[in-house]
Structures are given as C-alpha cells and as structure tokens.
Amino acid sequence: MDDDEGRRRHYGQFYGLDDETRATGRRTGLVVGNCQAESLRLALGDELDLVRMPPVHEIVASDLPHLQRWLERSHVLITQPVRDDYHGLPIGSRQLAAALPAGARVVRIPVIRFAGLYPVHAIVRPPSDPSLTPPLVAYHDLRVLAEAAGLAAPAAVTPDAVRAIANESIDQLRRREQAHATVVVSDLFARPRFDQMRTLNHPGNAIWSALAERVGDALALSDPVPPLTRELLTSVHAPREAVVVETWGLEDAPTTDWIVEGDAVPAAHVRQEHLAWYARHPDAVTAGLERHAAALAALGVR
Missing domain, CATH: 1.10.10 (Arc Repressor Mutant, subunit A)
Known part of the structure; x- marks a missing residue:
C-alpha cells in the first residue's frame, strides 16, 4: 500500500470510502486545525458524527472537493483560527464557515500552548x-x-x-x-500540573476533557461529554x-x-x-x- 492509499484509508469517511458503514443519522461536523483537532474530536464523544479529517497543514488541493462536500452537509464546524488562503488554499476559518449551510453552528477553539511546565x-x-x-x-x-x-x-x-x-x-x-x-x-x-500538558503544545487528557465539556456547552449538546477511556496525543513526553x-x-x-x-x-x-x-x-x-x-x-x- 502506498502512502497516498494509506492516507485515504486512514481518513476513509472524509474521502467517502465508508459512507455506508458510517451513516449514523447524527448531526455531522468537522473539527479543523492541527494535531490538537483530532484529539478534541475524540474527546467529544459520539453525540455528533465528527468526521476524521487530515490536519489543516496537510490538506492539499485534491482534498478540496471532499472538504467542500462535508462542509455543505455539516451542522457543526469546530475550528482553530486559520488564516485566509492558508498554504494558498481557501481553507481559512472564515472561508470554511462561509461554506456551511444556513443554521450551522461554528465554535472556535484556540491553539493550545503552555510553556509553564516546560519553560526551556x-x-x-x-x-x-x-x-x-x-x-x-x-x-x-x-x-x-x-x-x-x-x-x-x-x-x-x-x-x-x-x-x-x-x-x-x-x-x-x-x-x-x-x-x-x-x-x-x-x-x-x-x-499547572503535568497531566495537563505532555509537551508545551501537546495537551493531556485533563485539558481535553475540560475543553470538550466547554465546546459541548457552546453547542448545547444534550448528553454529557463521556469520560476518556484512553490517553490522547501521547506520542511524545x-x-x-x-x-x-x-x-x-x-x-x-x-x-x-x-x-x-x-x-x-x-x-x-x-x-x-x-x-x-x-x-x-x-x-x-x-x-x-x-x-x-x-x-x-x-x-x-x-
């Protein structure tokens, strides 16, 4: 399997490879940003059908039709701040929000960096x-x-x-x-506590649980955010x-x-x-x- 095929399978729902098996009837949405976006997607649980997608810095021109297809059917966009025409593509936060259907909700989340536990x-x-x-x-x-x-x-x-x-x-x-x-x-x-950050920009579960709860409140989700059952973003300590x-x-x-x-x-x-x-x-x-x-x-x- 080449890298491109592996990438398409990893983000299979985004690329339309498993729409049939993933049809849920739940509200659909995207979480857009760097590696932190995927951790938040997982922390939010299953009330929303949040599509696993490539991090924003890995999006290429051939991904745009797939991104547009999901934006047009999304009820929710959760996004870190991304500048207009990032990497020469129309994937800035405002540009993505403008592509949503009427009535869709947008919640903005910060890029989380905290150096107080790793000051050097x-x-x-x-x-x-x-x-x-x-x-x-x-x-x-x-x-x-x-x-x-x-x-x-x-x-x-x-x-x-x-x-x-x-x-x-x-x-x-x-x-x-x-x-x-x-x-x-x-x-x-x-x-500050070490369970909050694994590195200066890799939050731990304590932060993901708190952020997911606050995003859930902003979206008025009906169910409490479930407890995390595994450690997220844990490749580097x-x-x-x-x-x-x-x-x-x-x-x-x-x-x-x-x-x-x-x-x-x-x-x-x-x-x-x-x-x-x-x-x-x-x-x-x-x-x-x-x-x-x-x-x-x-x-x-x-």
Missing part, C-alpha cells in the same frame, strides 16, 4: 524552510540553542524564571482567545525538570529523558543531535534567538 522548550521554524524540524524531537531546548549561538546560560533554571515564562505563556494564550473569540482554556493553567516540580509544588518525580513512541531518548543524546543540526541550519538559531528573546532573558541567557 520552544518551537522554532527555520526561515529557509519552515517545515524543517530537528532530529529525534521537534522541540528546541533554549539552553542548547543558546549554546549553539555561543551564549552563556546559567547552570540552573530558577523558580522565578519558570513563573515568568508561565505568566507570559498564559498571557499569549489569553490574547489568542480574545483575538479570535474562542472557547476559553487559559484559566485551566492557574495551577518531554522531560520534567526538578525546578518545575519545585515551583508548582507538584508530587511528580523529575525525569531526564524524552519519551518518544514509548521509548526513552536521553536528553544528552537530543542535545548532541540538535547541536549538529544547528550547525547545518544556522538560520534556525538566529530565528530562535529572535522569536524567544523574552524567554531567553527570563532564563538568564546572556
């Missing part, structure tokens, strides 16, 4: 190719980024730095919620720093390894691979220093 981690897009990510894990350790730039980082992260980065992260999330009139989740991080445990008064034990698809990947190995990658992609270092200047300053990088 960041996402960086190299200007030369924004699709590039470093090996092993797609997250950048700001201390390693600083090392690649020849800057000095303090020997230890302080609780003050953790709090400063957490506060700025929550402020950014609030601004995104307000700018796009989304369901609110920023208040959930008033007391970031190390849990001792200073984070101390700062938030958590009972969790600190960890030093990344967990990727169930396997432990030592942070020291990630550091070595990332330093080599930075040497090949110096524009990623420059972009990271600029984008995350505030967090680097909070960490005491000079």
Whole structure:
C-alpha cells in the first residue's frame, strides 16, 4: 500500500470510502486545525458524527472537493483560527464557515500552548524552510540553542524564571482567545500540573476533557461529554525538570529523558543531535534567538 492509499484509508469517511458503514443519522461536523483537532474530536464523544479529517497543514488541493462536500452537509464546524488562503488554499476559518449551510453552528477553539511546565522548550521554524524540524524531537531546548549561538546560560533554571515564562505563556494564550473569540482554556493553567500538558503544545487528557465539556456547552449538546477511556496525543513526553516540580509544588518525580513512541531518548543524546543540526541550519538559531528573546532573558541567557 502506498502512502497516498494509506492516507485515504486512514481518513476513509472524509474521502467517502465508508459512507455506508458510517451513516449514523447524527448531526455531522468537522473539527479543523492541527494535531490538537483530532484529539478534541475524540474527546467529544459520539453525540455528533465528527468526521476524521487530515490536519489543516496537510490538506492539499485534491482534498478540496471532499472538504467542500462535508462542509455543505455539516451542522457543526469546530475550528482553530486559520488564516485566509492558508498554504494558498481557501481553507481559512472564515472561508470554511462561509461554506456551511444556513443554521450551522461554528465554535472556535484556540491553539493550545503552555510553556509553564516546560519553560526551556520552544518551537522554532527555520526561515529557509519552515517545515524543517530537528532530529529525534521537534522541540528546541533554549539552553542548547543558546549554546549553539555561543551564549552563556546559567547552570540552573530558577523558580522565578519558570513563573515568568508561565505568566507570559498564559498571557499569549489569553490574547489568542480574545483575538479570535474562542472557547476559553487559559484559566485551566492557574495551577499547572503535568497531566495537563505532555509537551508545551501537546495537551493531556485533563485539558481535553475540560475543553470538550466547554465546546459541548457552546453547542448545547444534550448528553454529557463521556469520560476518556484512553490517553490522547501521547506520542511524545518531554522531560520534567526538578525546578518545575519545585515551583508548582507538584508530587511528580523529575525525569531526564524524552519519551518518544514509548521509548526513552536521553536528553544528552537530543542535545548532541540538535547541536549538529544547528550547525547545518544556522538560520534556525538566529530565528530562535529572535522569536524567544523574552524567554531567553527570563532564563538568564546572556
């Protein structure tokens, strides 16, 4: 089976491969966004027939007829903010909403990022190719980024730095919620816990259950959102720093390894691979220093 055929089977309902077996009589809808969208779709349960579809950054021109077909028959659109003509295609949030039938409901959800549990981690897009990510894990350790730039980082992260980065992260999330009139989740991080986030942008079940409940309220669903029976978005777990445990008064034990698809990947190995990658992609270092200047300053990088 080639990759394209495997993709079509994975999203079989979206591509019309199993309409007959999936006909349910329930209200139909789409959840549009990045990898977080699929987790929310699963968390919402079965009252709606929410179609599994490719994440928005993977949609290509040949997908548009299938997307249009589902939009025309959808009662519900749940969407993260997506700019008009994203990737040169008419798949922005406003464009998708405009294609819905009269009376369809639209609920906007934020892109969830919270750095207060992983204050040294960041996402960086190299200007030369924004699709590039470093090996092993797609997250950048700001201390390693600083090392690649020849800057000095303090020997230890302080609780003050953790709090400063957490506060700025929550402020950014609030601004995104307000700018796009989304369901609110920023208040959930008033007391951070590791069950809320597996990485800085991979929420855990505690967040999915709360967000699903709030989306269900916004849609006036008649049934309570069911409890989750499995862990969602769990392919990558970031190390849990001792200073984070101390700062938030958590009972969790600190960890030093990344967990990727169930396997432990030592942070020291990630550091070595990332330093080599930075040497090949110096524009990623420059972009990271600029984008995350505030967090680097909070960490005491000079």
